[in-house]
Amino acid sequence: MDLDWKNLGFDIIKTDYNVRCVFQDGKWGELEVSSDQYLPIHIGATCLHYGQESFEGLKAFTGADGRIRIFRHEENARRMIRSAKGILLAEVPVELFMEAVEKVVLLNKKYIPPYGLGASLYIRPLLIGTGPEVGVRPAKEFTFLVFAMPVGPYFKEGFKPLDIMICRDHDRAAPLGTGHLKVGGNYAASMASISEAHQKGFATAMYLDAKEKKYIDECGPANFFGIKDNTYITPKSDSILPSITNSSLQMLAETFGMKVETRPVPVEELAEFEETGACGTAAVITPFRKVVDIDKDITYMYGDGVNPGPVILKLYETLTGIQNGDIEDTFGWTKILD
Ligand code: PLP
Ligand code: COI
Numbered sequence: 001m002d003l004d005w006k007n008l009g010f011d012i013i014k015t016d017y018n019v020r021c022v023f024q025d026g027k028w029g030e031l032e033v034s035s036d037q038y039l040p041i042h043i044g045a046t047c048l049h050y051g052q053e054s055f056e057g058l059k060a061f062t063g064a065d066g067r068i069r070i071f072r073h074e075e076n077a078r079r080m081i082r083s084a085k086g087i088l089l090a091e092v093p094v095e096l097f098m099e100a101v102e103k104v105v106l107l108n109k110k111y112i113p114p115y116g117l118g119a120s121l122y123i124r125p126l127l128i129g130t131g132p133e134v135g136v137r138p139a140k141e142f143t144f145l146v147f148a149m150p151v152g153p154y155f156k157e158g159f160k161p162l163d164i165m166i167c168r169d170h171d172r173a174a175p176l177g178t179g180h181l182k183v184g185g186n187y188a189a190s191m192a193s194i195s196e197a198h199q200k201g202f203a204t205a206m207y208l209d210a211k212e213k214k215y216i217d218e219c220g221p222a223n224f225f226g227i228k229d230n231t232y233i234t235p236k237s238d239s240i241l242p243s244i245t246n247s248s249l250q251m252l253a254e255t256f257g258m259k260v261e262t263r264p265v266p267v268e269e270l271a272e273f274e275e276t277g278a279c280g281t282a283a284v285i286t287p288f289r290k291v292v293d294i295d296k297d298i299t300y301m302y303g304d305g306v307n308p309g310p311v312i313l314k315l316y317e318t319l320t321g322i323q324n325g326d327i328e329d330t331f332g333w334t335k336i337l338d
Pocket of ligand 2: 056283
């Protein structure tokens with residue numbers, strides 16, 4: 001495949017195939033392979049009007065041994081079921097989800113970046129209400145589809161410390177809203193603030209809890225974590241997405257002999273952390289150089305400003321080592337496709 005693997009960003013790249021499946025009359029149909037990038041859709045589809053949609057994001061990697069590994073796709077399947085329950089989409093059974101993901105990876109094998117270039121195949125499952133309704137009620141027909149594309153780092157700097165802006169004039173999600181689900185509305189709600197952060201020269205926006213503005217919530221398209229006193233600390237909140245990367249890092253931190261705390265994290269605690277970062281499938285682990293609270297005129301600084309701190313480095317190397325098969329996967333996180 002003639003692609004500039006080393007310089008991939010996080011952008012749509014056309015690959016050869018996607019797979020699709022329709023839920024009608026109360027049941028899922030056959031999984032079909034398509035090479036069309038478009039989807040004919042009823043103009044009254046609930047996903048278009050009322051945001052009745054959920055998506056997922058996961059990755060496949062080529063190892064040094066040339067084998068393809070998918071990272072924790074069963075967890076994404078389970079999370080999509082939780083999203084479906086939350087906004088009344090038809091649930092995609094775990095087996096159907098995993099089969100569709102594996103099929104898309106194998107069908108687009110030539111687009112999986114080679115080992116060692118920091119790139120991967122990003123897999124995007126999507127579940128949408130395709131049945132028409134004009135009243136606010138769930139569709140009766142749904143479409144599940146999975147497509148994939150090769151990607152490099154989400155933040156163009158890659159594994160380099162970034163600057164983050166605390167957002168005090170927007171909320172991404174309400175305490176009893178849909179922040180814990182992977183549904184499109186949360187991302188629409190975050191676009192203006194993320195775009196404002198970019199305009200001001202920051203990589204993304206960090207949200208505080210919507211009720212009291214006291215605690216750290218979500219960090220753009222990723223979870224926040226901080227390191228201090230040999231402890232991995234990450235927010236507990238009903239309005240953040242339970243990140244599969246974050247749960248993996250918590251398990252790795254424990255194997256390093258660190259303590260793990262999931263609890264409300266007051267924004268002032270940013271002054272006490274030795275290292276901070278964001279984690280997610282797309283973001284992988286992104287260390288922070290500074291977090292700026294513009295309204296309060298406070299800047300929290302980390303490390304030497306150039307290199308990731310030692311704990312974040314070790315977490316990053318271990319996670320990516322497991323993902324590409326350099327480190328033995330004692331957790332059973334990866335599925336090898338031959
Ligand atoms: N938080 C948000 C808002 C996200 O979009 C994502 C990405 O999926 C994450 C966190 C990280 O979740 P995961 O590690 O499962 O990709
Ligand atoms: C992911 O990490 O897979 C995400 O979903 C983030 C995405 C919104 C870019």
